[in-house]
Amino acid sequence: MAVKFKADSRRWLTQSYNPRELEKEIRKFWETNQIPQKLIKLREKTNVDILGYVEGPPTLNGVQHIGHARGRVMKDLRYRMKAMQGFYVTFRAGWDCQGLPVELEVEKALGVKNKKELLERVGEERFVEECKKTVMKYYREWRSADRKLGMFMDYDKAYWTYFDKYIEKEWQYLKRAWEQNLLGEGYYVVAYCPHCQTSLSNAEVGLGYEEVEDPSIYFKLKVREAENEYFIVWTTMPFTIVTDMMIAVHPEAEYAKVKVNDETWVLTKERVEPIMQKLNMKDYKLLEVMLGKELKGIKYEYPFIDIVPKQRELDEHPLVHTVVCEDFVDISTATGVVHLSPGNGEDDFLAAQKRDIPIYVPFDNECRFTTEAGEFSGLFARDADSKVVDKLRKMGLLLSVETVCHEYPTCWRSHHKLVWLARREYFLWTDRVNTKVVKAAENVNYFFDGPKNRFLSFLKEGKPWCLSRERVWGAPLPIWVCEKCGDKTLVASKKELLERALETPSQDFELHKPWVDRLTLKCEKCGGEMKREPFVLDCWHDSGASPYASFTDEEFEKYVPVNFLVEAIDQTRGWANSLLLEHVILTGKAESPYKAFLFYGFVLDEKGRKMSKSLGNVIEMNPLLERNSADVCRFYMLWKCSPTDSMNFDTRELSKRPYQVLGTLYHLHRFLMQNAEYDNFNPQQHTLKWANENNSLKSPDRWLLSKLQRAVREITEKLEVCEFQFATSKLEEFVVNVISRQYIPIVRRELWTDAPGTLNRRLAVYATLWHVLKNLTFLFNPVTPYLSEAMYQRVYKQLDKTLPESVNFEDWPKPDKILQDDVLEQEFETLMQCVSLVYSARQNAQLKRRWPLQKVVVVAPKKVQNALKNLEEAFLELANVKKIDYVEDSPEETDEKRWFLALGEGMQVLLDISRDESLLGEGVMRDLARRVQALRKELGFMPTDILNGVHVAELDSESMRLLKPYLTDMAELVRTKKVHLHKKRSEVKAEWNERRLDGKKVYVAIE
């Protein structure tokens, strides 16, 4: 036999699938040949349409972890699929560089405790320098992780939120808001982080709920004009009693006066019993019931009037320290009597504002009480809790105190408990455009209902957006105020600013603090000097401006609203929200800047716990991808669960099913390549069309081709609607079951011969596999780009030099109706059911699948019989029997020792398990052949290599006798010139390998 090799697949596909090695080489290929850049150029030049995309910019204050990567994998998947479908996608990177997250990271690095120390010790100029350094440090980390992950983003056209040109465009949004009176100064209660010393937006508050401990106290407030009569009040923030101004009741609810010892207590009627129980009061008597509104105007004695002098002054106001009626009072918990501190609560603030009650906020920037708070002055707000409790106890007003554990908003960056403070801030009055915002959001495709409802219900709250931050590293608020007449002006560009500035700025001028604060303007009204409001912007405003700020004006017209965005579920309160609000303000339309938004779930650890630094279970991408394959990780993240579900990431699972699936795809290619090379398969000549015209295609091939059309259709559909877990399961099913477990076993034996008479048939099988595996490689590309590129380069491009340079330049497969054959698929379905019955009968009889048997009888209706008869060749091969009989009715009596029965739906099989000497001999031969095949593989022989000889020794004499007639068959099967049998190993000198055959030792050697 002359063996000719056109190419040697050993050079291209190593014996085992080693994804990390392969990924290294493919990465080099992409970079050397600039494949991502060429893909952009290709789609810019020829495309079916343009799809706008804008990146949800990662904040450069930390490294990429698995939660980020889950989203990046989905983004990259979408990009690669759309590119193959012929779309030009603006898949440009973006980096969020400013704001509190970056500042805190730098504070930590500089060892600064708080803002005050920062400004004194470090100063703004150096601090800004450090922030930029930090941003660059994390940028390199992110690029390195993205590179390993195989991201095809456009980094050359990335946007950076701290660049002047970006900030200028961000100012354009503010200008539009300013013109529409949607931006302005206000006194309002905002969440304030005492550590970061800045206010947070409503959206930010929602990002940081944590379980915290707080005191829970019940206390009394004495009615001024009555003997021993008290309101019963509950709070978890005792310090707010210092700023208490009113108590509120629900006007329509029933309130009771209750006799307790010699006192009268007032609280809501429906809470009397539980409260008395709670306070351990057994003797009490209901005196009187009245409506809340009847209590209105009652004056109570403010307990700290002697130690907080300012409160004595405020007490002069007719409404201060009286009962007011408010609908927001909840009478189903606590006592239904709520004390109001307008300086420390939003509802309280609004209640005071509508009654013209002064707002009393005796706090400095570190959230400590000022001298206005008398005896409490100098204490940090939350530290005053215990002092307040002490004072109440000494005054005999405290009824109970305990500790409660509850969910409470904390700072999403520093984790400090937030405090609500009335402050002067700048707001976007987004509440005024809420109808438009909600309408715009309703027209977006969210793919899944859960995240959609979550997002819409958040938007419907429609609170104003507190935009100002008392920080340093951020986009400056471009509002200047006249010191003389108070007039305000908004400057919307650097050019305008420099033109209007009273002095020429320094060389290193940039649109940041402190440089921008040094510029003063001349008031156009009175000629006075205008100074900038010292705030910077909420960093969520930076990223929210990206659709306009990251594109040129022409690009904005073309690409926005963008086609498709992906971010984590917490971005409902973050980026998805700020994008929407800013776009509605910018355009004045009820239009969203995105048409579709996929929110994906969190990644948890293998036990389902949240990943956190304190638990030490955060998975960072750079180290993870040092040790694991990116393709396997990508496949795993998409395959394990729905994108909206939280995912429990278990690194041990990577090496299981995901690796197996990709490994099977790899080995199928190896199988094709080895055989195809041997028979000089030429894909340009031996096409499906050629095979068809030669009548060389058989029903298994047509079936596989039909299955492929279905897979293409279904996988594409599932990917389009972001049901990635179903798409990847279908890929898995197709590779592992359809090709590897069903098709290959049917055709394998046809490929083993090298008779020239059947060459065309073998070439037809290669043509089928070539077509199917190639299309499958395309379908895998968005999920496992490395493996797809590797197969493309090492298999397809090896045998067909006319193909494009990269798999990414190929077209996405489309189902071909001509190749679809539903009847044939149905017949195969029946065949597979029947074969699995044969397997279960074999299992019951403990007969291996590779032992040939004489006969199987199928009991089934005519229609089923016909389907099976059409596929009889495949049936014989899979069932490994010599003959099949078909009957309609099951035989009356059968010998139970000889016939093994298996029952299925609408059919049954009877397997004849009797074996004569010739079947036994063939069985022994198959068993031995399998061991020789395994040894060939271990020793590194190619399946196409012809061995000089195979030696078998110390087989028992009975087996030897049975085997003798099959030695020629065996030689053909294991591809050797001759098989030699020996009684003893010593009969010939050879490298013996010990093997086990049904529990007995046998020795095999290869020359």
Ligand SMILES: [Zn+2]
């Ligand atoms: Zn904070």
Ligand SMILES: [Zn+2]
């Ligand atoms: Zn002025």
